[in-house]
Amino acid sequence: MRRFYLHKRGSVFYAELITTAGVKLNARSTGKKTRDEALLVVADWLKEGLPVVKQPGYLAGTESSKSKPISVVADRAGILSAIKKAVLERDDAFAIVAALRAKGLIDIPVVATGKGNVKFIDYLKEFWDYEKSPYVRDKLAHGHSIGRHHCTLNHGRVVNYWEPFFKDRALNTITRQDIKTFSLGLSDTGRSPSTINGIMVLGTSALSYAAQEGYIPLDPCKGIARFSGKPAKRGILTEKEAEAIFNLDWAEKRAYLANKVAATTGMRAGEILALRREDIGEQSLHIRHSYSRLDGLKTPKNGDERKAPLYPEIKTELLALVDEAETLHGKGAYIFYSLTNEKPCQDDLILDGLHDAIKKLNEKFEKEGRELEKIDWKARNIVFHSWRHYWAARMSDRMTAEQLTRITGHKSRAVFDQYADHITEDNIKEVSNVGREVFGGILKFPEPKGA
Template sequence: MSIRKLNDGRFQADVSLGINPLTNKRRRKKKTFKHKKDAEDWISKTKQLYKSQQVIGERQLDFITLKDLYLEESKLHHKPNYYKIQEYTINKHITPAFKNSIIKKITPTEIREYQSKLIDTGLSYKSINNIMIILKKFFDKAIEEQVIPANPCKSIKNLSLDKKQMKFWTPEQFKLFIQLIDKDEYMFKVFYTFAYFTGMRCGEILALTWNDIDKFRKEVNIYKSLTYINKEIIITKPKTKNSIRRISINSKLIELLQDWKREQQDLFSKYKMKHSNEIHIFQYKDQAPTKDIFSRKIRTICERDDKVEAIRLHDFRHSHVALLIHQREDYTTIKERLGHASIKTTIDVYGHLFPNKQRETADRLDELF
């Protein structure tokens, strides 16, 4: 550590920060000041930061390099679909704004300005919050790489979201929907019936093969999920470890599946395709269908009669829960059937669908009068 007076009257501070483990050379920092006292204060602060392991690293990484490091780690530790979402969001929404930025100089003020610009684009608040979550993770990576000492996103609050009312079909509405499906659309009838009476996620349903159905025990073995990335089928583990489960299904649903299996075998024979128990249950071409096919078909079917309002494909899962609640099933049973990580998740998402118990409690108090 030293302070040297230069010929122009300024003071140059020179501080040693130990050995760089990558180069095996001494790590030094230098800075010039007008006053000697400022140089002394800087040396003291720099050494204090270094000792507390908060010193900014020597690596001068730009945004693109950090982005590549972040995505590389994301690809290594997460499912392909998660990685693709990260990659798309960063390239679409974050890179254009930050590609020429000086990472070390970004403050919460710039982050708030960026959030405001996203609002001006007309994106939904939910989408903006998702972008900000990824941006925060990106700066966490910058901290990990010792490029910055603190995350400028840390103090930025999420935008408030309007809670939308959950949509679901009652058994009567579902029956009306099923009746609108034509005879030559039998596979769609089976798919939507299966989704309504199991509450499985779409990716879990599409991943099923005939081997996953135990018709004797009347159970479905759920341990994988299917998605498409760049038109290629990707099979991954389900959403969480609790999503790996076996659920019971009713006898009529088993019969419906067996009827479709026979029809599927005839269809494969017609196209001279080999059929086996390793075939995806809802496959009707040379490979499993995409989620979008079933999402679009709901709207098409509902347009045939204005008595049935279209819902999203994921709302079949909500409809199944509403059905179970109507059947007076408890939280624990519903949690296990849906594959939630905890009963708190089930209550947080679906608690409002349960009947109000306060009325029953108040009525019982009448017996004490």
């Protein structure tokens, strides 16, 4: 039986080899311009196998060449021929490419049809659209918490970071290497590790969900490492600074009282904004809700109600403010009211109030020649949430971590769940007694004169 055919294309001879099973392989160049030289190359192929990679200085039959037996190449040709002729379903295609990936021959397959054949960026935008996202519906249906603010933040990050890089790419063409290149590009911009991880996780979550739901056969982000590094530390005011700030006349009483509540209870901004008259107890504040601009009224972070200590001085101020709110909006009004009955004031008001108070204190220091005592809140990263850290820092020397987590709602879930249902008025009184010593300098100051 004939083993090969030799013919010339241009000035170079090509050979078509025939296997012992009678399968004719695709023609390949011998690289030779004379018939005799070409015959020597073909003879070498029949003996040693077909070359896979030609390395510099390649000579037929030398150890510098890599080759495969003709039967193996014939098997591959047969496989390719069978695939071309076969009637394949989408699952069959997935099985084929999964086998290729298992051999390390490809990264992630490309599927020409199906749910994965959509623009990647359009998929991401819908994934983080609170109203349209099947992912959000799944989370909510299974009792998990996911807020509009979180979705809106990630939707914005899709537009700002993912879209300029991936542009019109299809979902089913995104590879592991694409994700790595994108993440390294973010790293080169000098952004903090926590910021980069926040940008990355919105995409990795979406791609993981796409693989889980069968939009794409494999998750290209599986095993992608997160960037390590500590997030920017939130600054806190010193005890003397806090006392000096609350000893000022604030321009806005709601901002003054909200900051005072945060400093003496460790409550979050949204939890304070959500307070109503029914949340004011004898010795404690009942933290049943949180409020955000996008989500409206919702459960507190981590989903658990809790209590925080309420000092008589602050209770008096809260009751006075809620009287004012209910005079304006009627029963059930938010204590930290806005001009609209349906929602409290914006969180900007209470944060701006804090920064305005710091500015006023700095001006006071400047007049008194105390320049070195001025507070650079931007450099120190002092925000409203800093009061939560301030409270914990002031109380941590006097109480155990267990006692503090009962009040703050931090979850360390295994620890918190053991005690969350057992926060009694005695516990609150215990914390309140310690707090009175710690925050006495804040509590003694009078209500500001501003309206």
